[in-house]
Amino acid sequence: LVRADAPPIIVGSAEDEHAVAVAAELRSLSIEPIFVDAAVLESTPYSLSHEELTLRLPGGAVRARLDSSSRGWIRRLAPPHWRRAVVSGSRDAAIRGAWMSLVTAIAGADEVRWLTPLGRLFLCENKVRQNLAAERLGIATPDSAVVSNREYIPSRLGDMLVVKPLGSAAFTDTAGDEQVVWTHEMTRQSPLLDKLGGAPFLVQKRVRAKRHLRVVTVERRSWACALDATDLPLDWRRHDDAHMAFVATSEPSVEGEAVRLAEELGIGYSSQDWIVSSSGAYFLDLNPAGQWLFLPNAVASEVTKAIALWLAA
Amino acid sequence: MTNTIAESGASNLYDALAEPAPPTAEKGDTILTAAKETIDNDREEAEGSVLLGSR
Numbered sequence: 121l122v123r124a125d126a127p128p129i130i131v132g133s134a135e136d137e138h139a140v141a142v143a144a145e146l147r148s149l150s151i152e153p154i155f156v157d158a159a160v161l162e163s164t165p166y167s168l169s170h171e172e173l174t175l176r177l178p179g180g181a182v183r184a185r186l187d188s189s190s191r192g193w194i195r196r197l198a199p200p201h202w203r204r205a206v207v208s209g210s211r212d213a214a215i216r217g218a219w220m221s222l223v224t225a226i227a228g229a230d231e232v233r234w235l236t237p238l239g240r241l242f243l244c245e246n247k248v249r250q251n252l253a254a255e256r257l258g259i260a261t262p263d264s265a266v267v268s269n270r271e272y273i274p275s276r277l278g279d280m281l282v283v284k285p286l287g288s289a290a291f292t293d294t295a296g297d298e299q300v301v302w303t304h305e306m307t308r309q310s311p312l313l314d315k316l317g318g319a320p321f322l323v324q325k326r327v328r329a330k331r332h333l334r335v336v337t338v339e340r341r342s343w344a345c346a347l348d349a350t351d352l353p354l355d356w357r358r359h360d361d362a363h364m365a366f367v368a369t370s371e372p373s374v375e376g377e378a379v380r381l382a383e384e385l386g387i388g389y390s391s392q393d394w395i396v397s398s399s400g401a402y403f404l405d406l407n408p409a410g411q412w413l414f415l416p417n418a419v420a421s422e423v424t425k426a427i428a429l430w431l432a433a
Numbered sequence: 434m435t436n437t438i439a440e441s442g443a444s445n446l447y448d449a450l451a452e453p454a455p456p457t458a459e460k461g462d463t464i465l466t467a468a469k470e471t472i473d474n475d476r477e478e479a480e481g482s483v484l485l486g487s488r
Contacts, residue, residue, distance in 0.1 A: 283446065290454055291447070300454035301447055318445020360455060 126185045128153040128431035131227045132195030133160070138413055138424075139195045145428035153431065154184045158198035158223045173226060186229040191431050193235045193389075194227050195409065204292065235338075235388035235430055236408055244385045244408045247286060247322050251405075253384045259377050260402045264324040270313040273323055279308045280326035282354065284405075287319070302355040327402055329395035332356050334366060335378040336412050336419070337390045338426035342375040343368070343419045349395070363414045374401050381406070389427065 128146060132139040134155045146153050156175065165176040171187045184190060203216040228238045236244075243249060254261045265274050266286060273281070284303040293299050305326060306312055316323070329349040336343050345366035347356055356362040374394055381403065382390045391410025395402050412423045443449035 283450075285447065291451075293451070298454035299451040301450045302452065304450055312446065312449055315443060315446050315449050318443075319447050321446050358455075 125183065126187075126189040127151065127182070129184050129190055129192035129226070129232065130155050130195060130431075131192060131197060131223070132157055133199045136195055136199070138411060141413060141420075141424045142193065142195075142427050142431070145424050146432060149428070149432050151432050152182075154182050156184070156223070156226060157196060158219045159202050161222055162219055168222070168225065171229075171231065184226075186226060187231045188233065191233045191235075191433070192227075193427060193431055194238060194241060197223050197227060201292075205296075235427065237386070240386045241408050244387050244390075244406070247284075247405050250381075250385070250403075254381055254403045257377070257380055257384055259381060260400060262324040262327045262402055262404070264322055266320050266322055268317045270308075270316060273308065273313070277308075277323065277325040281306055281308060281310075281313075282324040282326050283312070283321050284324070285319070286322050302353075302358055305354045327395060327397050327399075329397055331396040333369075333371060333374060333392075333394040333396060333401070334415060335371070335374060335392040335394055336415070336423050337378050337382040337392065338423060339388055339430060340379055340383075341426055342378045343415075343422060344371040344375050344378075345369060345415045345419055346371075346396075366415055368416050368419050371396075371401070377401075377403070388430070 128151065130139050130143060130153045132155060134140065134143070139155065143153050143155070154173075154175065156173065160175070167174045171185055173184045173186060175182050175184075197220070203212070203219070206212045206216050224238065227234075230237075248266060251261050251264060262282065263274070263277055265272070265277065267273055282303060282305055285301050289302070290298065290300045304312075313323075332347040332349055332352075334345045334347070346369040347362060347366050349356070352359060352362060374396075378390070378392050378394070381392070382388070385406075385408075387408045390406045390408055391412060392406040393404040395404060413420050415423075
């Protein structure tokens with residue numbers, strides 16, 4: 121088990137519900153993880169020297185070894201909205217960048233065995249990279265393209281299209297309000313497609329879902345939950361109730377493909393979206409740091425336990 | 434559901450399609466991207482400084 125001088129490192133906040141759940145599971149194994157993120161570093165006396173990080177917490181100093189004796193899980197580099205409203209190039213941006221450099225010096229430590237290394241997390245957030253990896257493995261995905269002009273949308277995508285942002289789907293507007301860009305369905309003739317040049321969006325062939333699947337992988341294990349697509353909008357996240365309507369299911373083929381895809385991408389954890397249509401199952405996209413606690417408890421608790429056991433190994 | 438409510442004058446699909454986020458939106462899932470943007474910006478600024486000969 122874990123060496124006393126090399127506790128598991130959770131890069132995230134002790135107030136993040138997913139990190140809290142994994143930490144509770146570790147404590148049930150008598151293992152106390154060390155939490156560190158940009159906000160923790162900013163508010164805690166610390167030292168980082170050679171391969172040792174020391175946090176001088178109110179209850180006493182805790183130490184993490186940034187070497188091969190440690191395992192770690194990167195949940196979040198910083199809490200939501202941490203120093204977010206900063207003008208690029210400003211003094212505040214330099215200060216934020218300094219904190220971010222420190223946290224990435226820790227989360228990017230090559231010697232630590234991370235569930236998913238930082239570099240893989242960044243690369244594998246990219247939907248184009250995800251689709252290419254799926255195609256390499258022969259996993260079905262809706263045919264797609266990223267184009268600057270509507271005339272470049274391949275004819276094979278058909279007349280009904282699905283459009284989703286290639287970058288973040290959520291942002292804070294100038295008034296400070298949270299905004300979201302859902303996945304949208306539109307016809308090839310839609311005037312909205314004149315705006316493709318303003319920011320890259322992924323354009324996909326419309327595949328009608330009978331069921332949505334959320335598949336979670338931890339290393340070589342996977343769990344599938346299903347949501348009936350009947351009466352739901354294209355993007356089920358629009359319906360608050362849908363989050364709690366997933367049911368645990370068994371989809372051995374999809375679960376196996378999900379693990380293969382995660383291995384191909386080099387990520388130890390993934391939260392994947394699939395759909396089941398009349399013509400079979402299709403991989404849509406994945407989040408290498410996505411949420412799982414909204415899934416049925418039988419699945420959510422297994423995922424939590426699997427991450428904790430990996431950290432404790 | 435086919436979208437027909439494009440914001441007039443929007444020059445990109447973010448402006449055209451953005452809506453107020455409900456509480457259930459997976460907001461936290463974007464922080465990794467936000468952090469990456471920070472790192473990318475910082476790197477670009479650092480590289481820009483090098484190109485400009487400021488260090």
